[in-house]
Amino acid sequence: xxxxxxxxATRRWDGGTGTxxxxxxxxxxxxRPGVSFPPxxxxxxxxxxxxMSCTLPPEILDLIxxxxxxxxxxxxxxxxxxxxxxxxxxxxLFARIEYHALNPPDTFERWKNTFPDxxxxxxHYVRTLSFYGLTxxxxxxxxxxxxxxxxxxxxxxxxxxxxxxxxTGRVSLAQLHGLSPNLKSxxxxxxxxxxxxxxxxxxxxxxxxxxxxxxGFDIATGSSTGGWVIPSTSPKLTGSLRMMGNIRSTARQLCxxxxxxxxxKIMVWCPKEDVESIMQLVSRCSGTLESLSIYxxxxxxxxxASDWSGSHHCS
Amino acid sequence: xxxxxxLDLSKATKLKDMxxxxxxxxxxxxxxxxxxxxxxxxxxxxxRLRPDLLDQIGEMVYQELxxxxxxxxxxxxxxxxxxxxxxxTGKGERxxxxxxxxxxxKLAGRGFINALERR
Numbered sequence: 001x002x003x004x005x006x007x008x009a010t011r012r013w014d015g016g017t018g019t020x021x022x023x024x025x026x027x028x029x030x031x032r033p034g035v036s037f038p039p040x041x042x043x044x045x046x047x048x049x050x051x052m053s054c055t056l057p058p059e060i061l062d063l064i065x066x067x068x069x070x071x072x073x074x075x076x077x078x079x080x081x082x083x084x085x086x087x088x089x090x091x092x093l094f095a096r097i098e099y100h101a102l103n104p105p106d107t108f109e110r111w112k113n114t115f116p117d118x119x120x121x122x123x124h125y126v127r128t129l130s131f132y133g134l135t136x137x138x139x140x141x142x143x144x145x146x147x148x149x150x151x152x153x154x155x156x157x158x159x160x161x162x163x164x165x166x167x168t169g170r171v172s173l174a175q176l177h178g179l180s181p182n183l184k185s186x187x188x189x190x191x192x193x194x195x196x197x198x199x200x201x202x203x204x205x206x207x208x209x210x211x212x213x214x215x216g217f218d219i220a221t222g223s224s225t226g227g228w229v230i231p232s233t234s235p236k237l238t239g240s241l242r243m244m245g246n247i248r249s250t251a252r253q254l255c256x257x258x259x260x261x262x263x264x265k266i267m268v269w270c271p272k273e274d275v276e277s278i279m280q281l282v283s284r285c286s287g288t289l290e291s292l293s294i295y296x297x298x299x300x301x302x303x304x305a306s307d308w309s310g311s312h313h314c315s
Numbered sequence: 316x317x318x319x320x321x322l323d324l325s326k327a328t329k330l331k332d333m334x335x336x337x338x339x340x341x342x343x344x345x346x347x348x349x350x351x352x353x354x355x356x357x358x359x360x361x362x363r364l365r366p367d368l369l370d371q372i373g374e375m376v377y378q379e380l381x382x383x384x385x386x387x388x389x390x391x392x393x394x395x396x397x398x399x400x401x402x403x404t405g406k407g408e409r410x411x412x413x414x415x416x417x418x419x420x421k422l423a424g425r426g427f428i429n430a431l432e433r434r
Contacts, residue, residue, distance in 0.1 A: 264329075272340075279322055286326035290356070293334035294322075295363075296341065 058084075065089055094125040097152075101133025112148060123151035130159035134173070155180040161189040163216055173197050177204040184209045185239070191216035195253045200231065203257070208235035211254075215245030234258050238288065240265035241281070251277035255284050262288045269295040321347035330354035334361040339372050341365075342379035346386055357396050360387060363431070364402040369410050372418075380418035388421040398422055401431040 065088045068074045072093065079089045099108045115121030129152050158179065173193065183205040188198060202208060234257035241263040243250065247270045254261060261284040268278055278294060321344055324330060330352060335345045349360060362383070372380075387398035400422055402411040408430065416423040 267334075275320075275322075279320070282322055282324065282327065286324075286328075288329060289327045290329050290331045291333075292324070292327070292330065295334075295336040296338065 061085065062088055065092070068092070090122045091125050094122040096128040096130070097126045098130040098132065101131070108148075118148050118151040121151055123148075124154050126152050126155055128157040128159070129155045129179075130161070132161045134160060134162045149175050149179060153180050154182060156182055157185045157187075158183055159187040161187075161214075162193070163189040163191050163214065173201045176201055180205075182207060185212070186210070187212040187214070189214035189216075195249055198250070199253050199257070203231040203234050205235055206233070208237060209239030210241070211237065212240075212242040213244065213247070213250055215243065215247060215250060230256055230258060232258060234260075236262060238262045238264060240267065241285075242267045244269045246271065247274050248277050251281055255280050261285050264288050265291040267291075267293040267295075269297060272296045321351060324348065324352040324354070327352070328354050329356055331356050332359040332361070333357075334363065336363045336365055338365040338367045339370065339376045342376055342383055346379065346383045349383075349386060349390075357394070359397045359399060360390070361399040361401065362387075364400065364411060364415060366403070366407055366411065368414060369407055372414075377418055384419040384421050387419075387427075388425070391425070391427075398427045400428040402428075404430045404432055 061084075065075070065078060065085070068078065069092045075089045075093050078085050079093065097111075099111070101108070111121075115123070158176070160173070160176070174197070177200065184207060186202065186205070186208060188201075188211075190198070202211070236259070237257075241254075241261075247268060251274070261281070263281075263285045266278075266281060266285060266289060268274075268281075270278070275296075282289065282292065324333075331354070333349070333352065335341070335348075337345055345362065368376075387400075390396040391398055400415060400419060402408070402415055412428075412430070415428045419428065422428055
């Protein structure tokens with residue numbers, strides 16, 4: 001067994017197994033006169049040292065870690081292999097982050113304590129950011145929390161579920177404005193935030209494509225629209241629109257957006273009384289609409305929520 | 316939905332697929348809405364039968380279902396728009412299958428009625 005030890009980039013095996021066997025690309029071992037080989041134990045030590053030191057090209061390491069993208073346990077193990085593995089594993093370990101406001105202690109506070117410096121926290125690896133209850137995340141310390149929110153500058157999907165949490169305090173979406181310039185998709189579940197606040201948030205993301213509203217079944221949902229100054233520009237909204245619940249006021253505001261609607265897919269699950277809203281939406285998107293799904297629910301059939309989940313299967 | 320105007324899909328020229336949930340008061344509305352769709356890209360129309368169809372549908376709804384049956388088969392034959400009628404498995408599955416096959420006989424005969432597994 002022989003080993004050429006050179007620079008990291010050129011270090012490679014070029015010998016046989018020491019037993020005289022032949023392998024592809026490896027010639028038979030030949031004893032050179034005057035050359036003495038170190039004892040086996042010493043050669044094994046060199047082998048172990050070589051194995052422990054990371055000599056694979058970074059592209060190969062990336063491929064290995066990419067292959068493990070959906071195995072968090074393996075990624076955590078990779079994270080402690082070498083400092084050079086940390087960034088490429090964090091890319092997947094922190095790709096999806098969820099904050100639960102009511103899980104004691106508040107997970108957002110835990111994040112801040114774990115990564116005290118926003119500038120070098122793994123927040124920039126996050127692609128999908130979810131808030132379950134926004135009150136604790138934004139209302140406690142607005143100034144410092146704002147800088148923390150800004151650290152999530154590469155988020156592509158934003159999920160905000162504050163349905164039911166509004167009663168615990170005034171919820172503000174303002175600190176999420178412009179969170180990430182690359183944001184493509186928003187899921188928003190709420191039941192009483194004024195549509196003006198919702199649409200100010202939406203209009204702060206110029207590349208936004210997909211919208212998903214879960215608006216609850218309360219007839220009073222978002223009825224207050226007074227005083228909203230329509231922004232001068234709105235996102236391109238070329239992806240999918242999903243709306244669930246009492247959609248009337250939200251649909252009306254969507255139709256008022258200055259740059260129009262260009263959704264290619266519309267999926268609506270609403271009371272029958274809201275058919276006019278669907279007609280408006282379809283009319284606004286008639287030039288781009290490719291897929292339309294309409295699920296009416298009966299007032300006595302809220303339990304048929306499985307119809308909604310089944311809709312993904314259908315279309 | 317008696318008295319509810321149908322959706323006008325005549326300007327949706329890129330429409331490829333449509334999905335409707337169908338209760339006993341929606342059949343006529345779905346039929347008239349489908350009739351407005353003129354997109355040449357239309358490939359599939361899915362109608363998901365809701366369990367409330369099992370309540371005493373009466374002669375009128377039965378006739379509306381027959382009309383829907385004719386329309387969807389006609390679209391399949393003339394424009395190759397694939398119909399897909401589904402109902403959920405589980406409680407009432409047998410009655411729903413019987414209803415679907417009885418009121419949509421042409422679609423049933425062509426194998427376009429399928430049970431949808433509840434997830």
